[in-house]
Amino acid sequence: MGHGGNIYEIQRKYNIEKNKLIDFSSNINPLGLPKTLKKIIMSRMDDLEAYPDIHYYQLKTAISKYYSLDIDNIFVGNGAAQVIYDIIHGIKPKDAIVLAPTFSEYERALNSSGSNIIHYYLKEEDDFQLIPEDFIKIIDDSIDLIVLCNPNNPTSKLINIKTMESILEKAKKHKTFVMIDEAFMDFVKSEEDYSMLKMYRDYNNLIIVRAFTKFYAIPGLRLGFGITCNKDILNRINNTSLPWSLNTFAGYFGEVLLTEDEYVDKTHKWLEEEKARFVAKLKEIRGIKVYEPAVNFILIKIIKDNIDVDILKEEFLKESILIRDCSNFKGLDKKFFRIAIKAPSLNDGFIKVLKKIIQNN
């Protein structure tokens, strides 16, 4: 499995001490674990001795309140990864459209479901933006499922609501389901221009995936949810998904969601300021092309001839910095890497090392 952020393997391989490795490869909110969550876990440790609520009633209630969703339309999973698997295994599409490049788990889940995958290649000359007219053309009766990632990983590009609606309308005509993974949407300040969450009741062919992992800095807790108004899909998922898929502490996350407004504001403020500052500084560096990011991670292309991502990754690791090699994303090659936006001092450190590597190679 080619994912970012396997810091354990890197630490073992390069013999780097725990907490010494600076992980620019995984896109986690640098503000860290919300304080409410820490308190809840500390005080309710003994709750591990009981099975979690198989229906996750309190968690679903909190999600439904926070995002204004119907509680019966929500299903939860052990990270967005499980939600994606449950949707794909519920639909069992014969033919599915997947973007390239995009998050690799869609393809893995589709393969395990025996689906045929049609790749829609986002073009480098378009800065990897999806071109609505082109995309809509390829939707026809043969397509059972379209998978979109919004904002897209690793390109950090958004699709707006207008485009989404035209895709959904065309898809509806051809009885095609559309799954939109909005795992990074919480990082988008003007969510109302991009998220389909508020309009999920308008499309019977729409299933949305959300995750708390990235925004609330809890990848270790495993928590995601899906939402659809399609009762048939909901039934299929409820009938085949794992029981007790969330651990007890993940089940408590609803309480965090409803109390951490300040955390949300702080995150948006940090990201708005630091994204502008960090990207401007990166753009000053010769030898790389920086794709303008919509959220908290940045796709970068190496345009200097004698450097590729293998060299870059090795050189960064000498400074205990881990970057995300993007060569295993379909549609990208050994010239591409992805980094997360972190705290200002870490970002400055990153820039210093990057400049040095480019100069010396």
Add this chain to the structure above:
Amino acid sequence: MGHGGNIYEIQRKYNIEKNKLIDFSSNINPLGLPKTLKKIIMSRMDDLEAYPDIHYYQLKTAISKYYSLDIDNIFVGNGAAQVIYDIIHGIKPKDAIVLAPTFSEYERALNSSGSNIIHYYLKEEDDFQLIPEDFIKIIDDSIDLIVLCNPNNPTSKLINIKTMESILEKAKKHKTFVMIDEAFMDFVKSEEDYSMLKMYRDYNNLIIVRAFTKFYAIPGLRLGFGITCNKDILNRINNTSLPWSLNTFAGYFGEVLLTEDEYVDKTHKWLEEEKARFVAKLKEIRGIKVYEPAVNFILIKIIKDNIDVDILKEEFLKESILIRDCSNFKGLDKKFFRIAIKAPSLNDGFIKVLKKIIQNN
């Protein structure tokens, strides 16, 4: 889903305060969470901010040491439930034999995999013991998978190694896989007479499921593992199972496993003494039949005419005690229920209430 232990739903429905409900329906070690685990979680809370190791290397290393298994033969899952799903979805059997009564998740996983299920009914007149000669007869070329639960839930009956070997040998001849769920095996003091864990390398058609949930009182943490020497099955599972299926804290469980010898001894001591005492007291009560339990839970039949499990459950709930209604197990009916063996004072309280209910009805 009909499982024991949904205390949250019961608490909501009957308006019983949290911690007031005495849960005899779920089979968890009453010794509670091992102390090591509490300490680890408290001290490493911030580790939730990183993804768990996708390979769970340290956990697998600890499991391999503790149980003397090859690390490459181990796969981990989000509770035994996920391990069971991954095995069944990896094998995708056309026809599978499942015991009746037994744990309901095998049938659910087989249904979701599109399998045809052949039930082998354990007989009341045999005290629900599997009869080796009878069972072996039904294995032929048409059977792709045999699912066994040892000790079996809810009957609390064991199958010994000699029988297991004869089943495995016959199965091997017919190219039939055998999955043995040993989720409760840690509670068996003379494990060497019943567990196939030490012999898993001898059978290429054998996959064993183990869980830490019950013995270590951590159903809220979700942690199970599977073991097989069959490389093809291991590959199929690794290719289709969810990434990061365990949360960070579950990944630390290996450290508990290697240090809590005292916890293991204490548990065996408690169970040996209390099982004998509690069962003897239960057997004195007229109006019920107690099936001799192998481990920490007991199947009981109501033999008084005017009481069934609906009445019994309602009456127990008036005293804030939850029992496991077994009427939704195939092969059982409204006369059967299951209880866990708990601390002596709770067990005595249970007996008092049971006597009162039987007298008054």
